[in-house]
Amino acid sequence: MKHSSEAFYNNFSFFYPLVDWFLKPQKRMLFEEVNQQPPGNLLEVGVGNGSHLAFYQEHDVTGIDTSEGMLKTARKMSTSKPVQLLNMxxxxxxxxxxxxxxxxxxHVIAVVTNPHNLLGEVTRVLKSGGKLFVLNHFTPANHLSIIDRLFSPVARLLSFRSVFYLNDIKSAGRLRLLKQIEFKPASYFKLLIFEKV
Known part of the structure; x- marks a missing residue:
């Protein structure tokens, strides 16, 4: 995951409160689903500025990110339980x-160098029967996909992949899809919940 995006996020961490506001409905649903689970050890990959940390109610949380600028902001976040934050x-x-x-x-899987490598590592460190929560945009499998394709050159400048299909993650081995929540408009954003089998 360590590539040109690291410098981008180091320099533009101040921009993320606006992103969090825009994605607030989706993230609210993410926290609701996570907090329905029994207490356990939770890892957030791409913890960013730490805006999620206060919302994980009963879990022991570890957050990792390659951006030291983001982690510096995350370490200032107030949480009810100790959180381990690592540059990784x-x-x-x-x-x-x-x-x-x-x-x-x-919103991590579309910014890494190799999503399949990331999913392989996630599967490795996840316990059998453990849950993976993926919140991301997914390119529609219809005529609307042209929007993502047209935006792709700009997306590369911003260090993320605009074209990302649902089947790219559904095909991951040892992960069974338990639940899929779609958000309007056009179900562009989805929350996917997987179980390691």
Missing amino acids: DGEAMVFADASFDYIVLS
Whole structure:
């Protein structure tokens, strides 16, 4: 995950409160689904500025990010429980196998160098029966996909992938889709909940 996006997020961490506001309805649903789970060890990959940390109610939380600028902001966040924050690449995590009960990928999978490598690492460090929560945009499998394709050159400048299909993640091995929540307009944003089998 460590590539040109690291410099981008180091320099533009101040911009993220606006992004969080725009994505507030989707993130509210993410927190609701996560907090319905029994208490456990939770890893957020791409923890960013730490805006999610206060919303994980009963879990022991670890957050990783490659942007030290983002982590600096995250360390200032007030939380009810201690949180471990580490500078680490989600595509090459140092955690032992089966370390976490839950893993959250919130608008992360489209900014990494290799999404399949990330999913492989996530599967490795997730416990059997553990849950993976993926909140992301997904390119529609219809004529609306042209919007993402046209935006792709701009997206690359902003260090993310605008064209990302649902099947790109559904095909990941050892992950069984439990639930899919779609958000308007046009179901462009989705929350996917997987179980490691």
